[in-house]
Amino acid sequence: MSRSNRERTEATRQALIAAGRRLFVDRGYAETPTPDIVTAAGVTRGALYHHFEDKKALFRAVIEQEAAAVALAIEAGSADATTPRQALLAGAAAYFDAMAVEGRTRLLLLEAPAVLGPVDMAAVDGDNAEASLRSGLLDVVKGSRSEALLGPLTALFSSAFDRAALAIASGGDRAEYESAIALLLDGLADELRR
Numbered sequence: 001m002s003r004s005n006r007e008r009t010e011a012t013r014q015a016l017i018a019a020g021r022r023l024f025v026d027r028g029y030a031e032t033p034t035p036d037i038v039t040a041a042g043v044t045r046g047a048l049y050h051h052f053e054d055k056k057a058l059f060r061a062v063i064e065q066e067a068a069a070v071a072l073a074i075e076a077g078s079a080d081a082t083t084p085r086q087a088l089l090a091g092a093a094a095y096f097d098a099m100a101v102e103g104r105t106r107l108l109l110l111e112a113p114a115v116l117g118p119v120d121m122a123a124v125d126g127d128n129a130e131a132s133l134r135s136g137l138l139d140v141v142k143g144s145r146s147e148a149l150l151g152p153l154t155a156l157f158s159s160a161f162d163r164a165a166l167a168i169a170s171g172g173d174r175a176e177y178e179s180a181i182a183l184l185l186d187g188l189a190d191e192l193r194r
Contacts, residue, residue, distance in 0.1 A: 021103070087136050
């Protein structure tokens with residue numbers, strides 16, 4: 001395949017993902033028929049099925065792209081931190097910033113678990129934002145008896161971040177949630193000093 005063909009193929013794929021994202025945010029997965037997606041993308045139905053097995057595969061591509069964007073934001077936001085605590089707090093702020101992108105909370109925290117199921121969604125999350133969180137928590141607990149609890153700690157903190165993002169999207173005070181996360185981290189640090 002020549003470079004221009006590869007570029008056109010990738011452009012078509014990205015057009016489908018962008019159109020799918022817009023429609024999934026506006027209508028939800030269940031209320032978004034494939035003919036509307038191809039019309040919005042300006043491609044044929046055949047192009048959709050050339051790139052994606054079905055609507056669910058397109059949805060998964062949208063979710064993977066969104067999750068990767070969140071992970072990149074967390075990594076960038078915490079890159080300059082000098083302590084594990086600062087890195088986790090900066091990562092939390094970056095997570096909330098990333099989740100504030102229009103429609104992202106709905107896509108990642110409401111639609112995706114319902115459409116993809118908990119196992120597939122956990123895999124997507126585990127490769128993205130949760131991987132960053134796990135790394136940050138490892139820096140906090142490394143060498144302590146709590147290191148054996150890294151998996152459960154990651155799951156619990158990840159759930160706390162997701163619930164906070166949902167609450168913030170519904171009008172909750174972000175500063176209060178950031179303070180609560182700092183309190184949880186400080187409690188973990190206090191436990192480790194015992």
